Amino acid sequence: LSSLKPQKQQDVGVTYADKLQKEEGEINWHDPVEVIDRKIRAFYPWPGSFFEYKGEQIKIIEASCVKKQVSEKPGTVVDDQMT
Numbered sequence: 001l002s003s004l005k006p007q008k009q010q011d012v013g014v015t016y017a018d019k020l021q022k023e024e025g026e027i028n029w030h031d032p033v034e035v036i037d038r039k040i041r042a043f044y045p046w047p048g049s050f051f052e053y054k055g056e057q058i059k060i061i062e063a064s065c066v067k068k069q070v071s072e073k074p075g076t077v078v079d080d081q082m083t
Contacts, residue, residue, distance in 0.1 A: 029075030
């Protein structure tokens with residue numbers, strides 16, 4: 001690592017990012033699985049990712065992508081163990 005040399009970033013294209021809001025952590029189950037996975041990792045620990053299930057807010061701390069054909073609609077809980 002001692003061979004790494006810092007480089008000044010260009011000022012062109014620099015934009016300001018607004019402060020994150022808690023609501024941005026809500027999972028949209030219609031998003032592609034890669035987007036949901038990235039959102040969960042990016043929003044941990046704050047503002048966190050979450051969804052509503054049976055009137056209760058469930059916070060997601062960690063998840064992994066599994067691409068698999070299913071007949072259920074996006075957001076359907078198929079395993080209520082949630083472990």
